[in-house]
Structures are given as structure tokens and as C-alpha cells.
Amino acid sequence: MKNGTTAAVERLRRDRNAVILAHSYQPPEIQDIADHVGDSLELSRIAAATDASVIILCGVRFMAETAHILAPGKTVILPEPDAGCPLADCIEVPALKTMQEMYPEALTVLYVNSPASVKAESYACCTSANALRVVEAVPSREVIFAPDRNLGTFVSRHTGKRVHIWNGACRSHAAADLREMRARMEEWPDAQLLVHPETPPEAWELADEVLGTGGMIRHVASSSCARFLIGTEEGMVYRLRTLFPDREFMAAGLIYCENMKKITLQKVLRSLETLGPRVEVDPEVRRRAYESVARMTEVSG
Ligand code: SF4
Numbered sequence: 389m390k391n392g393t394t395a396a397v398e399r400l401r402r403d404r405n406a407v408i409l410a411h412s413y414q415p416p417e418i419q420d421i422a423d424h425v426g427d428s429l430e431l432s433r434i435a436a437a438t439d440a441s442v443i444i445l446c447g448v449r450f451m452a453e454t455a456h457i458l459a460p461g462k463t464v465i466l467p468e469p470d471a472g473c474p475l476a477d478c479i480e481v482p483a484l485k486t487m488q489e490m491y492p493e494a495l496t497v498l499y500v501n502s503p504a505s506v507k508a509e510s511y512a513c514c515t516s517a518n519a520l521r522v523v524e525a526v527p528s529r530e531v532i533f534a535p536d537r538n539l540g541t542f543v544s545r546h547t548g549k550r551v552h553i554w555n556g557a558c559r560s561h562a563a564a565d566l567r568e569m570r571a572r573m574e575e576w577p578d579a580q581l582l583v584h585p586e587t588p589p590e591a592w593e594l595a596d597e598v599l600g601t602g603g604m605i606r607h608v609a610s611s612s613c614a615r616f617l618i619g620t621e622e623g624m625v626y627r628l629r630t631l632f633p634d635r636e637f638m639a640a641g642l643i644y645c646e647n648m649k650k651i652t653l654q655k656v657l658r659s660l661e662t663l664g665p666r667v668e669v670d671p672e673v674r675r676r677a678y679e680s681v682a683r684m685t686e687v688s689g
Pocket residue numbers: 413448472473474475476501558559560561621645646647648
């Protein structure tokens with residue numbers, strides 16, 4: 389039986405013509421009430437295409453900004469305004485411009501985990517699902533990749549292009565504990581280890597596959613393996629257990645994003661009641677960021 393908050397969310401969602409989008413790192417109760425759960429690329433595409441008037445973005449700030457860049461006519465709401473992303477916050481426009489002056493032949497490919505103002509200075513955005521394909525697609529032999537150094541390193545190892553990498557990191561993924569990973573591998577020796585490219589390269593050496601969250605779902609769907617160790621934010625374990633109840637999943641060590649967990653059912657309900665807090669990108673920034681974000685959505689994951 390549904391509790392009162394869930395029932396109220398469902399009623400208001402219909403009344404407001406709202407769509408609830410949740411990232412795969414969201415808490416279980418948010419994934420359960422969402423209309424769509426997905427990675428940044430999937431959520432961006434849905435935001436761009438939805439008929440809903442209101443987008444409740446259950447994730448972190450840069451995701452809500454990206455939704456507003458793609459769908460400026462919609463009301464975009466981030467239920468917790470303090471849900472930021474330390475990786476996105478590690479890059480600012482002046483420092484990127486300095487790097488662009490150092491490498492004038494390079495086009496800038498920006499991980500979507502970045503502020504809207506910085507997106508406006510980039511050629512193309514990407515997610516972990518399509519980073520390599522975006523880098524391959526940009527019309528230059530030289531690329532600046534920012535702000536995640538681990539994803540940039542992963543891309544540079546798989547492309548023939550010269551890649552200049554920004555020195556930022558997701559502190560949740562970068563702190564992945566390799567000893568814990570090895571311990572889980574001993575516990576489940578028959579399992580495949582899937583790790584996210586935001587984890588350190590040493591984790592990739594242990595892994596069977598290095599994949600973004602969408603890639604992990606596709607890999608499990610096409611694999612005959614019964615057990616998987618998951619080396620990304622722990623919310624993804626819940627997502628995979630929901631999608632594949634016939635398989636077993638265990639976190640390959642604790643990777644936890646406190647910002648992703650700031651969204652609660654109560655805050656979603658409050659957002660539907662008040663239609664706030666809204667996220668709006670400055671129109672001039674939006675205009676300049678749009679091309680870059682649109683290029684991201686055009687490249688497959
Ligand atoms: Fe940012 Fe890392 Fe949290 Fe993703 S998991 S939102 S990159 S801090």
C-alpha cells in the first residue's frame with residue numbers, strides 16, 4: 389500500500405503535468421517514484437523531448453542546469469538547491485580560458501559534470517557514456533578534456549587524438565578503495581567487476597569492464613554472468629537489482645555521493661506543491677552553451 393507522501397506526489401505530478409527524472413545514484417525511494425531513472429545522457433534526452441510543463445530533476449545542480457539549457461520553456465526544479473557536485477565546482481571559466489590559450493589548436497570537450505557558464509566556453513559536452521565517441525567526433529586532432537582527469541585519461545588511452553587533461557576528479561569515485569575491491573573479488577570470485585571511468589586507473593586494471601552507468605545496464609542485459617561487483621556510486625546497485633532481479637549485485641567497496649542523497653521524498657512533494665526551487669540558466673549563457681550540450685545528445689552512448 390502506498391504511503392501518504394507517495395500518494396500525494398502521484399496526485400500532484402498529474403495535476404502539475406510534471407515529469408520526475410532521477411539519476412541512477414538517487415536513493416531507492418526516489419528511484420521508485422520517478423517516471424524515468426537513467427544516466428546523465430538519458431535524462432538530458434528525456435528533458436529535451438518531454439511534453440511535461442515541469443521537470444523535477446532528482447540529481448545534482450549541473451543536471452538541472454543541463455535540462456534547462458535543453459528545455460528553456462519548461463519549469464526545471466531541483467528539490468534540494470544545495471545538491472551540488474564538487475567535480476563540477478572544480479572548474480571555472482578564467483582557468484579554462486587560460487588552458488585554451490595554451491592549446492589554441494584544441495577544441496574543448498567538457499564532461500557534462502560542469503557549470504553552465506563553463507559549458508558556454510566549450511565545443512561539445514559529453515557524458516561518461518559517450519565521452520570517447522564525442523572526442524572522436526570533434527573536428528580537431530587535439531582536444532582539451534575537462535574536468536575529470538580519470539575519464540580524460542580513459543579517453544586518451546583509447547583515442548589517437550592528443551588529449552590535454554584538466555586535473556579534476558569526483559572525490560567519491562577517486563577515493564575508491566582498491567583493497568576493498570580485491571576483498572569483494574575474493575568473496576565473489578565468479579562475479580564480473582564493472583567499474584566507472586571516474587574511478588582511478590588502478591581500479592580499471594582489476595575490472596572486467598570500465599563503463600558508465602548506462603553501459604553497465606547494457607552490459608548486464610547482454611551478459612550470461614549471474615553475479616556482478618559494481619564499482620560506482622552505491623545507488624547503482626539498487627538500480628541494477630531492480631532491473632535484473634534474477635542476478636546478484638554487490639558494491640565493490642563504498643562509493644557514496646552525499647549530494648545525490650540530499651533529495652528526499654518530502655522535498656519532491658514540497659517542490660510539486662510550491663513549484664520551486666527553480667533552476668534557470670542565464671539566457672546568454674544558455675544560448676552559448678546550447679550548441680555544446682546539443683552535440684552531446686546527438687552522439688550515441
Ligand atoms: Fe559529482 Fe561525483 Fe557526486 Fe557524480 S558522484 S554528482 S561526479 S560528486
